[in-house]
Amino acid sequence: DGGITQSPKYLFRKEGQNVTLSCEQNLNHDAMYWYRQDPGQGLRLIYYSQIVNDFQKGDIAEGYSVSREKKESFPLTVTSAQKNPTAFYLCASSIIGGPTSNQPQHFGDGTRLSIL
Amino acid sequence: DQQVKQNSPSLSVQEGRISILNCDYTNSMFDYFLWYKKYPAEGPTFLISISSIKDKNEDGRFTVFLNKSAKHLSLHIVPSQPGDSAVYFCAVKDPTGGYQKVTFGTGTKLQVIP
Numbered sequence: 001d002g003g004i005t006q007s008p009k010y011l012f013r014k015e016g017q018n019v020t021l022s023c024e025q026n027l028n029h030d031a032m033y034w035y036r037q038d039p040g041q042g043l044r045l046i047y048y049s050q051i052v053n054d055f056q057k058g059d060i061a062e063g064y065s066v067s068r069e070k071k072e073s074f075p076l077t078v079t080s081a082q083k084n085p086t087a088f089y090l091c092a093s094s095i096i097g098g099p100t101s102n103q104p105q106h107f108g109d110g111t112r113l114s115i116l
Numbered sequence: 117d118q119q120v121k122q123n124s125p126s127l128s129v130q131e132g133r134i135s136i137l138n139c140d141y142t143n144s145m146f147d148y149f150l151w152y153k154k155y156p157a158e159g160p161t162f163l164i165s166i167s168s169i170k171d172k173n174e175d176g177r178f179t180v181f182l183n184k185s186a187k188h189l190s191l192h193i194v195p196s197q198p199g200d201s202a203v204y205f206c207a208v209k210d211p212t213g214g215y216q217k218v219t220f221g222t223g224t225k226l227q228v229i230p
Contacts, residue, residue, distance in 0.1 A: 004159070006159075009157075035220075040125070040222060041222055042120070042205060042219075042220035042221050042222045042223060043160075043205070043220040044220075045217075045218075090159050090160070091159075092159070102148040102165065102167065102209060104150055104152075104162035104165060105162070105218065106162070107152075107159030107160050107161070108159050109157065109158045109159045110157070110158070110159050112157075
């Protein structure tokens, strides 16, 4: 059964600590994304990757870092530089089509990060 | 500056009636529009989409309408069922975004009352 797995579901961080959120997909999708959701706001893009060993900043990349060493995995690190990290984090993946191709994104169930 | 707006944060509808969720966008270059449904503590799931070359797309109880001149998108659910209670996000694709950039609205929480 193909899908996207995010772990853990809940995560707590002490101030000043870095923390890494896991995202694994077995859909054989080339593109992967990280979004952040805050109450009353839409999903905001943090980082995205279209191919292994390459990734691009999204709209709110400051205080975050990613890696894409394998096609299946796209972990997100929330660094101590992120001043307001408490949020719901969503990972997604999609097929990359041509310029006129439209492929919906498939999402994991998210990780809720809280600061202690 | 929000490019995609869902002005109604919540909507309540009786079971069996029609639910209409609205979405406005600002950029006439957007060429593909999607609706996602999200239950609490889960990720969004893709529901239905429409290309800018169409004005209507139907899938079972769900129909999406696109009014390009008004830059307005709507999702109709008929008949509404209690299981439809969720947050609905509209999303738009910007072809100039390079990577198929998708921008999400803020969501509308739909409650279907049995």
